[in-house]
Structures are given as C-alpha cells and as structure tokens.
Amino acid sequence: MLEDWLLTLVTFLPLVGVGFILITTRGDEEEASTAAKQMALLTTGCVFLLSLLIWVNFDATTADFQLVKRIEWIPGSSISYHVGVDGISMWFVLLSTFLTPICILASWDAIKTRVREYMIAFLVLETMMVGMFVSLDILLFYVFFEGVLIPMFLIIGVWGGANRVYAAFKFFLYTLTGSVLMLVAILTMYGIAGTTDIPRLMEAGFSPDLQFWLWLAFFASFAVKVPMWPVHTWLPDAHVEAPTAGSVILAGVLLKMGGYGFLRFSIPMFPDASAYFAPLIFGLSVVAVIYTSLVALVQKDMKKLIAYSSIAHMGFVTIGMFTMTTQGVEGSIFQMLSHGIVSGALFLCVGVVYDRMHTREIDAYGGLANNMPRYALVFMVFMMASVGLPGTSGFVGEILILVGAFQASTWLAALTATGLILGAAYMLYLYRRVIFGALEKDSLKALVDLNRREIAIFAPLLILVFWMGIYPSTFLDLMAVSVDNLITNYTVALGEAAGPALAAK
Amino acid sequence: MNAVTSLPVMMPASAEIFLAIAGMVLLMIGVFRGESSLRFLSYATIATFAVAAILVVTQGGGGEAFYGLFVSEGFAQFAKILILIGSAFAVLLSRDYLVREQAGRFEFPILILFATLGMLMMVSANDLMSLYMSLELQSLSLYVMASIRRDTLKATEAGLKYFVLGALSSGMLLYGCSMIYGFAGTTSFTGLAAVFAAQTGVVPLGLVIGIVFLIAGLAFKVSAVPFHMWTPDVYEGAPTPVTALFAVAPKIAALALFVRAMMDPFADLIGSWQQVLVFVSIASMGLGALGALVQTNIKRLMAYSSIGHMGYLLVGIAAGNQAGVTGVMLYLATYIFMNVGTFAMILAMRRDGRLVEEIGDLAGLSKTHPMMALALMIFMFSMAGIPPLAGFFGKWYVFMAAVDAGLFGLAVIGILTSVIGAFYYLRIIKIMYFDEATQPLDDAVSQDLRVILYGSAVVTVLFVLFISPVYDAAKVAAISLVGA
Numbered sequence: 001m002l003e004d005w006l007l008t009l010v011t012f013l014p015l016v017g018v019g020f021i022l023i024t025t026r027g028d029e030e031e032a033s034t035a036a037k038q039m040a041l042l043t044t045g046c047v048f049l050l051s052l053l054i055w056v057n058f059d060a061t062t063a064d065f066q067l068v069k070r071i072e073w074i075p076g077s078s079i080s081y082h083v084g085v086d087g088i089s090m091w092f093v094l095l096s097t098f099l100t101p102i103c104i105l106a107s108w109d110a111i112k113t114r115v116r117e118y119m120i121a122f123l124v125l126e127t128m129m130v131g132m133f134v135s136l137d138i139l140l141f142y143v144f145f146e147g148v149l150i151p152m153f154l155i156i157g158v159w160g161g162a163n164r165v166y167a168a169f170k171f172f173l174y175t176l177t178g179s180v181l182m183l184v185a186i187l188t189m190y191g192i193a194g195t196t197d198i199p200r201l202m203e204a205g206f207s208p209d210l211q212f213w214l215w216l217a218f219f220a221s222f223a224v225k226v227p228m229w230p231v232h233t234w235l236p237d238a239h240v241e242a243p244t245a246g247s248v249i250l251a252g253v254l255l256k257m258g259g260y261g262f263l264r265f266s267i268p269m270f271p272d273a274s275a276y277f278a279p280l281i282f283g284l285s286v287v288a289v290i291y292t293s294l295v296a297l298v299q300k301d302m303k304k305l306i307a308y309s310s311i312a313h314m315g316f317v318t319i320g321m322f323t324m325t326t327q328g329v330e331g332s333i334f335q336m337l338s339h340g341i342v343s344g345a346l347f348l349c350v351g352v353v354y355d356r357m358h359t360r361e362i363d364a365y366g367g368l369a370n371n372m373p374r375y376a377l378v379f380m381v382f383m384m385a386s387v388g389l390p391g392t393s394g395f396v397g398e399i400l401i402l403v404g405a406f407q408a409s410t411w412l413a414a415l416t417a418t419g420l421i422l423g424a425a426y427m428l429y430l431y432r433r434v435i436f437g438a439l440e441k442d443s444l445k446a447l448v449d450l451n452r453r454e455i456a457i458f459a460p461l462l463i464l465v466f467w468m469g470i471y472p473s474t475f476l477d478l479m480a481v482s483v484d485n486l487i488t489n490y491t492v493a494l495g496e497a498a499g500p501a502l503a504a505k
Numbered sequence: 506m507n508a509v510t511s512l513p514v515m516m517p518a519s520a521e522i523f524l525a526i527a528g529m530v531l532l533m534i535g536v537f538r539g540e541s542s543l544r545f546l547s548y549a550t551i552a553t554f555a556v557a558a559i560l561v562v563t564q565g566g567g568g569e570a571f572y573g574l575f576v577s578e579g580f581a582q583f584a585k586i587l588i589l590i591g592s593a594f595a596v597l598l599s600r601d602y603l604v605r606e607q608a609g610r611f612e613f614p615i616l617i618l619f620a621t622l623g624m625l626m627m628v629s630a631n632d633l634m635s636l637y638m639s640l641e642l643q644s645l646s647l648y649v650m651a652s653i654r655r656d657t658l659k660a661t662e663a664g665l666k667y668f669v670l671g672a673l674s675s676g677m678l679l680y681g682c683s684m685i686y687g688f689a690g691t692t693s694f695t696g697l698a699a700v701f702a703a704q705t706g707v708v709p710l711g712l713v714i715g716i717v718f719l720i721a722g723l724a725f726k727v728s729a730v731p732f733h734m735w736t737p738d739v740y741e742g743a744p745t746p747v748t749a750l751f752a753v754a755p756k757i758a759a760l761a762l763f764v765r766a767m768m769d770p771f772a773d774l775i776g777s778w779q780q781v782l783v784f785v786s787i788a789s790m791g792l793g794a795l796g797a798l799v800q801t802n803i804k805r806l807m808a809y810s811s812i813g814h815m816g817y818l819l820v821g822i823a824a825g826n827q828a829g830v831t832g833v834m835l836y837l838a839t840y841i842f843m844n845v846g847t848f849a850m851i852l853a854m855r856r857d858g859r860l861v862e863e864i865g866d867l868a869g870l871s872k873t874h875p876m877m878a879l880a881l882m883i884f885m886f887s888m889a890g891i892p893p894l895a896g897f898f899g900k901w902y903v904f905m906a907a908v909d910a911g912l913f914g915l916a917v918i919g920i921l922t923s924v925i926g927a928f929y930y931l932r933i934i935k936i937m938y939f940d941e942a943t944q945p946l947d948d949a950v951s952q953d954l955r956v957i958l959y960g961s962a963v964v965t966v967l968f969v970l971f972i973s974p975v976y977d978a979a980k981v982a983a984i985s986l987v988g989a
Binding site: 072114117143146149153158164165169172176180190191 | 872875886905916917920923924927935969973
C-alpha cells in the first residue's frame with residue numbers, strides 16, 4: 001500500500017507543509033518566521049526520510065520502472081498521472097530531497113525578510129523538482145518542469161542581490177524559450193503516438209527524419225537548462241544574484257534537469273538523432289569545458305567563479321552521456337550527483353563568508369585559514385572534490401567520463417582532460433586567494449569560525465563526498481541495470497536503422 | 506401548421522425567451538421604482554442568469570427553432586453556460602463600483618442582461634440574418650454601456666469610438682453576408698453547408714471575398730489584429746466593470762459565433778479561409794505580446810493581453826478540426842476566471858478612495874496586501890501559460906490541434922510569442938514582488954471583490970485537478986458541432 005503511494009507522498013508532502021505554514025503561522029512577525037522555518041525543516045526532513053524508503057524498496061535487478069502509480073487524469077486525451085522511478089531517476093529524487101532541508105537550514109539566519117513566503121517557495125520548489133524526476137507522463141513532466149520556474153523566479157527576484165530583477169527575468173525567459181519549443185515537440189509526439197506515456201513513447205519509434213526535429217526541440221530546452229555553451233549566459237547571472245540556498249538548488253538540482261532530460265527523452269526516444277547529433281554535443285561541450293574554465297580563472301566574484309565551474313562540469317556530463325558507453329553514461333550520472341553535492345557545498349561555503357562579510361569579492365578576503373580553520377578545512381575538501389581529487393566524489397565521475405570519451409574518440413578524451421587541469425588551476429587559485437596568505441584585512445580578523453548549525457549543514461555533505469569517492473559501488477550498482485538497458489535499447493534501435501544500409505553493402 | 510407558436514418547437518430557445526421576458530419585467534421595475542432599485546435589480550439579474558443557465562442545461566440535446574434560424578446543441582449550450590457565468594461575474598463586479606462612484610443607474614444590470622441575451626442568440630445563430638440581428642442586439646447594448654458614465658469625457662469618447670468602429674465592422678459583415686448570399690443563394694447555415702459540400706472545382710472569387718468580409722466583421726468583434734484598434738481605447742476609457750464585461754462574455758460569444766460560422770457553413774471551404782485565420786492569429790498573438798510591453802495603464806495592458814489571447818484562440822479555429830474546437834472551448838473556460846479575477850483586482854486598486862489604473866500603483870503590493878498580490882500573481886502566471894495553472898492547459902489543447910492539423914509554423918510562432926507575452930506578465934509580478942511600495946493601496950476592499958478575486962484564484966490553481974470533466978464537456982460540445 002505504502003509502496004504504491006510512496007512517490008506521490010514524497011512529491012506532494014511539501015505542499016502539505018505549505019498548507020500548515022499558511023494556516024498555523026499567524027500573528028507576530030518574529031514568531032511566524034520561526035514557526036515557518038521549523039515547519040519547513042520538519043517537512044523537508046520527513047520528505048527526505050520518506051525518500052530513503054524509495055532507496056530501500058528499490059530493486060536493482062530490473063530496469064523497469066518501479067513503485068509505479070497510475071491514476072487517470074484526463075482520460076479523454078489518454079493523459080494520466082503516472083509516476084515511477086528507475087535506477088537513473090531515483091538518484092535525482094534523493095538528491096533533491098537531500099539538498100532541500102540543507103537549503104532550509106542554510107537560510108535560517110540569512111533570510112530575514114518575508115521568511116514565510118520564502119519557506120513556502122522552497123517547499124513548492126521541492127514538489128516541482130521531485131515531481132519532475134518521478135513523472136512517467138510527458139505532460140506531467142512538462143508541468144513540473146515549467147512549474148519549477150515560478151518559485152525559482154520569486155526566490156531570485158525577491159531575496160536576491162542587487163541586480164536580482166535582471167537575473168530573475170533572464171533566468172525565466174531563457175528557460176521558458178527553450179521549454180516552449182520542447183512543448184511543440186511534445187505535441188507532435190502526442191499527435192503521432194497518441195499517448196503521453198513515457199514508457200510507451202520510448203517504444204514509439206519515430207521516423208529518423210522526424211527525430212531530427214524533435215531532438216532539436218528537446219535540445220533547445222535541455223541545453224538551456226544544463227546549460228551548454230553558448231546558451232549558458234543566464235546561469236552566472238542567476239547564481240550571483242540568487243540567495244545562497246537558491247544557488248545551491250540551482251546548481252544542485254535544476255541543472256540536472258537538463259542532463260536528466262537527455263537521458264530520459266533524447267537518447268531513448270530519438271536514438272538515430274542522438275547518434276547523428278553526438279558530435280555537436282561533443283563540440284559544444286568541449287568548448288564549454290575549456291572556455292568556461294578559462295573564464296572562471298579571471299572571475300573576481302566567488303559565486304560567478306563557481307557558476308562558471310558548474311558549466312564546465314556539466315560539459316563533462318553531456319560528453320559522458322553521449323558517448324553511449326556504460327562508463328560514460330554511468331559516469332555522467334555519477335558526475336551529476338557529485339556535482340549536485342559539491343557545487344551546492346561550494347555555494348554554501350561562499351554563503352558562510354557572505355553572511356559574515358556581505359561581499360563575494362575574492363579580493364576582499366585572504367588568510368582566512370588563520371581564524372577560520374574549520375572553514376578552511378571544509379572548503380578545501382569541497383574544492384578538492386570539485387577538482388576531482390581521487391578519494392572524493394568528483395574523481396569517480398570524471399574518470400568514468402574520460403574512459404567513456406576515450407572509447408568514443410581519443411581527441412575528445414584529450415580535450416576533455418584539459419578541463420581537469422584548468423579546473424584545478426582556477427579552484428586552487430580561488431582557494432589560495434581566499435584562505436591562504438596573511439590575515440591582513442582588519443574586517444576579516446573578527447570573523448568567527450563555523451557555528452554548530454553550519455557544521456550540521458556541512459557534515460552530511462562531507463560524508464557523502466567521501467562515501468561517493470571511496471565506495472562508489474553503492475551508487476553505481478543501483479543504476480547499472482537501468483544504464484545497460486538504456487544503452488542496449490539505443491544500440492538495438494541504431495542497429496535497426498543501420499541494418500538495411502549494412503545489408504546493401 | 507402553426508409551428509412557430511407551438512411550444513415544443515420553441516423549447517430550444519427557452520433560455521433566451523426567459524431572459525427576454527425577465528429583462529422587460531426588470532426594466533419595468535426599474536422604471537417605476539427608480540435608482541433605488543439598483544441593488545434589487547443586480548441580484549435579480551444574477552438570479553435570471555442562474556435560471557437561464559438551468560434552462561440551458563436541462564434542455565437536453567437541443568434542436569432547431571424558428572424555422573432553422575436558431576439552433577441549440579451541445580456546443581451552444583457549453584458556450585452559453587460560459588457566457589452566463591461571465592455576465593454574472595460582470596454584474597457582481599459592478600456593484601461595488603456603482604455604489605462607490607455614485608454612478609448607480611438602474612439600467613446598468615438591465616443592459617448587461619440584454620447584451621447577454623444578444624450573446625446567447627449569437628451562439629445559437631444558424632442563419633446569416635439571425636447572426637446579424639443577435640450581434641447588433643449585443644453590440645448596441647455594449648455601446649451604451651461603454652459610455653454609461655456620460656458625464657466623463659473618457660467614457661463618452663470610448664463609447665463613440667466603439668460605436669463608429671463597430672458600425673463600420675457591422676457594415677463589412679453585412680456586405681460579406683450579401684456577397685455570400687449572392688453566390689450561394691441562401692442565408693441558412695445548413696443550406697450554405699449543403700451548397701458548399703456539393704460544390705466542386707474552384708471556389709468563386711466573389712464568395713471568397715464575402716467570407717473574408719465576414720471574417721473581418723467577426724475579427725472586429727473578437728478584437729483580432731488588424732481590427733483591434735478600438736480595443737485599448739475602449740478598455741481604458743470605459744468604466745472598469747464595463748471593461749470587465751467586455752473582456753469576457755462578448756469575447757466568448759463572438760468566438761463561439763466565429764467557430765460556428767467557420768466550422769458549420771464554411772467547413773468545406775477551409776482552404777479559402779484557413780490562411781486568413783492563420784495570418785490574423787499570428788498577427789494578434791504578435792501584436793498582443795509586443796503592444797503590451799510598453800503599456801503603463803493596466804486596463805490598456807489587459808486590452809493587449811486579450812488581443813493576444815484571441816490570437817491563441819484563433820489558432821484553435823484555424824486548425825479547423827474537432828480538437829481545435831475542443832481547445833477553444835476549454836481555453837475559454839479558463840479564460841473567464843483569469844480575466845474576472847484580474848479585473849476584480851483592478852477594481853480593488855484604490856488609493857484614498859479613488860480608483861487608480863497605473864501598473865506602477867501595484868508596487869510593493871506583496872508586502873501591503875500579500876493575499877491579493879498572490880492572487881494576481883496566479884492570474885499573471887496563468888495568462889502567461891505557465892503550468893500547472895489553468896491557462897497552460899488552454900494553450901496545450903489549442904496548440905495540440907494546430908499540430909494535429911499540420912500547422913507547425915503557426916504553433917512555433919504562437920508559442921514563441923507566448924514567451925514575449927510572459928515578459929509583460931512577469932513585469933507585473935516584478936512590480937508587486939520585487940519593487941518597494943511607494944504609497945500603499947487602500948485596505949478597504951469590498952466583500953464581493955474579495956470573494957471573486959480569491960475564488961477565481963483558487964479555480965485557476967486547482968483547475969489542474971479538474972481538467973477531465975471540463976475537457977469531456979468541451980469535447981462533447983465540439984463533437985456536437987463538427988462531428989467526431
């Protein structure tokens with residue numbers, strides 16, 4: 001019984017929290033804020049614990065969708081509420097439910113105005129994110145996919161920095177433009193296949209000519225979300241202006257929506273087009289890896305630097321998944337999970353000093369190792385994980401992707417690998433300027449080290465970074481069957497298309 | 506046979522007959538009791554609409570009346586229910602305004618009633634003559650309503666503009682009708698459909714001209730580009746509750762009429778009118794989106810917004826299939842609530858007791874009136890077509906029909922203009938949520954407006970749960986008009 005409704009419960013429980021916040025927190029501003037924060041933390045905590053049950057109940061031996069629930073929604077147009085997870089989407093659900101309570105905690109003191117609304121926005125956002133990853137109906141997916149824009153727009157616009165309005169508009173309109181093109185593609189697919197059910201669409205077998213256009217339309221949406229060069233420009237703006245927790249969710253989960261979309265739609269539904277366009281993806285991704293790394297080197301703003309590093313890391317992800325090798329795809333999923341945690345943590349690290357100093361200028365810092373040793377340690381671990389030091393989560397993803405890329409093309413692997421070097425350069429450079437050196441600036445001398453709340457935020461992230469780095473099998477084993485299934489179907493579909501051509505030879 | 510007067514044959518028109526009689530009775534009451542009867546008349550009008558709605562629902566499968574001049578089937582019934590809801594909201598919205606502005610005239614609800622009667626007749630018109638007559642009944646009532654505040658310059662100007670341009674469009678419509686009659690030899694929709702179905706070969710040029718003139722007349726009524734020029738001025742100049750009426754019920758009626766005219770008599774000539782509608786639709790979506798970008802008056806902005814919405818609705822008609830009609834009907838059902846809610850908000854925008862209309866007046870609303878800001882935000886996101894709000898599903902179904910009909914270019918252009926449109930809807934949200942308040946709006950908002958505002962917001966949000974029954978009803982309506 002619970003298994004049937006588990007995903008639905010995880011998806012919509014945050015909305016129950018919203019209801020409670022609306023009903024219970026009235027009266028005095030101060031009390032209402034505290035109550036709203038507690039309620040939000042409690043709700044997201046419960047959601048996370050419940051989502052662990054997904055993991056517990058997950059059967060790693062099958063590539064089928066599990067914990068499936070299907071309810072008629074618009075039977076007249078054969079559209080249903082259909083949810084379920086496989087070895088790929090389950091991890092993204094867990095990532096979302098894991099990061100949200102951390103975001104709530106990270107906003108505890110940082111958000112001082114309109115706290116109730118902020119917490120409501122985050123809870124709605126959680127529902128949208130989880131709903132998007134568990135959707136097995138493409139209309140339902142689209143509803144959640146677009147729905148994310150509403151709370152995120154408000155989070156950036158209301159609680160963001162000085163240039164927040166520009167950033168919020170840019171974020172919204174960029175992503176909307178991409179997604180509406182996907183909407184036309186969805187309508188076309190629905191017109192042909194007569195269904196919006198994702199498993200059935202995967203078997204629909206669209207003609208290669210049509211795949212070409214459908215793939216491009218989906219690409220417009222996912223490339224903006226990932227974001228891929230050259231449509232990445234919204235991301236640095238959004239990251240810089242968003243409040244810390246907004247950046248964490250943006251980097252941690254929202255960017256993964258694009259990668260997840262490629263894996264769930266583009267590759268299984270349009271295999272011929274995916275094979276055809278793989279060089280395009282490789283090209284754009286390599287440019288992203290090298291170019292954005294170089295851009296990151298010269299940034300003066302910490303958040304902007306991490307934002308550019310995100311684009312570079314997501315470049316790795318798109319390279320990995322389009323190599324269509326087991327290592328490449330597993331690596332890209334793993335890299336997305338790792339990046340979700342590491343870049344989220346890095347934004348939290350920036351948030352820690354920003355809360356104290358209210359500036360993100362790298363030049364305003366220096367020598368923090370002297371009076372903030374714990375902070376320096378935490379920052380170092382995440383910095384190393386971002387660089388891809390063996391033993392941290394970043395290493396596993398990157399090495400798998402490189403192995404996959406090497407099978408596809410040695411040049412691709414070589415160019416991708418330069419990203420690792422550049423990554424090490426800009427991260428170490430950042431770390432040196434912020435943490436090392438003499439503690440000369442007077443304003444910095446008074447800074448206090450991490451407090452208990454902040455340690456509580458970082459502890460689970462640290463554990464995960466090492467867990468994923470030292471024993472990645474926990475994660476890889478559960479996704480293996482689904483990934484193999486994805487690749488098998490892809491190869492079979494390509495074989496069918498190539499079959500006649502080969503026979504003619 | 507005395508068919509006209511025998512009761513069963515008039516039954517399909519029972520709601521209209523009831524409205525006409527009730528309207529005359531209420532007018533008498535108003536005349537004899539004077540201005541003091543306004544309150545009673547408002548409620549009586551709403552009650553009349555309710556009874557009419559019941560009559561519409563209970564008449565079953567419908568049928569023809571008045572020798573085929575009038576037809577009622579699932580399609581007409583669906584549209585009539587929407588119109589009655591829209592008109593009832595307009596009466597409710599006007600009460601607070603009429604009292605506060607001391608503009609209370611007992612004719613106000615009566616005029617709405619007669620306009621609504623015209624709209625119901627429009628939806629059921631099955632002949633070019635009944636089409637024209639019902640259209641004029643509606644239009645004449647609306648001309649008067651636009652300038653009902655005859656002591657203000659703006660309202661009289663709006664009324665005059667509306668009248669002159671409306672008369673011009675009626676002229677074009679009539680001209681088109683006469684051309685069509687000249688080439689087809691009948692004015693009955695059923696007869697026209699039979700003539701065109703039997704016709705083979707090239708469509709006569711004169712007939713195409715006639716249809717284009719007819720489309721021009723109808724496009725004027727739905728304020729589609731390039732016949733939209735009156736809309737922003739009339740929306741701005743007319744008293745706000747009148748604008749609220751203009752934005753909803755007449756649009757539904759005119760669109761339903763448009764759908765019937767295109768899909769019933771001229772269905773077989775789709776090759777001749779589809780291009781025209783594709784153009785009008787693209788132009789409306791584009792101009793609606795671009796024109797709204799520079800507006801500072803919220804009523805003018807809503808005028809451009811409605812031009813844009815008409816563009817999206819015309820996508821459904823241009824598709825020319827059952828899915829398109831279904832989409833149009835579902836879209837209209839969501840359109841009512843978004844618009845009525847937004848106008849409730851505009852009517853609630855008062856500072857120091859006076860109505861304000863600048864978008865900038867909403868600055869900081871989220872701090873001073875959080876619930877009202879939330880409601881308006883919901884309407885704006887919904888109009889921008891962002892899921893999971895109601896407005897998205899209307900767009901989903903009309904564009905689905907366009908894609909079904911192979912109109913990919915129209916779908917892509919339309920959907921891209923919705924991104925431009927999203928910008929100005931977001932601008933309103935930005936002003937409410939991101940900007941600091943200059944001078945807060947008044948706190949005192951009447952109970953009526955509150956109920957309508959929050960009620961519409963709830964409907965807009967929860968529509969996602971109840972699409973299925975609305976969709977099924979819209980589909981039944983569409984099938985009754987165009988077949989499966």
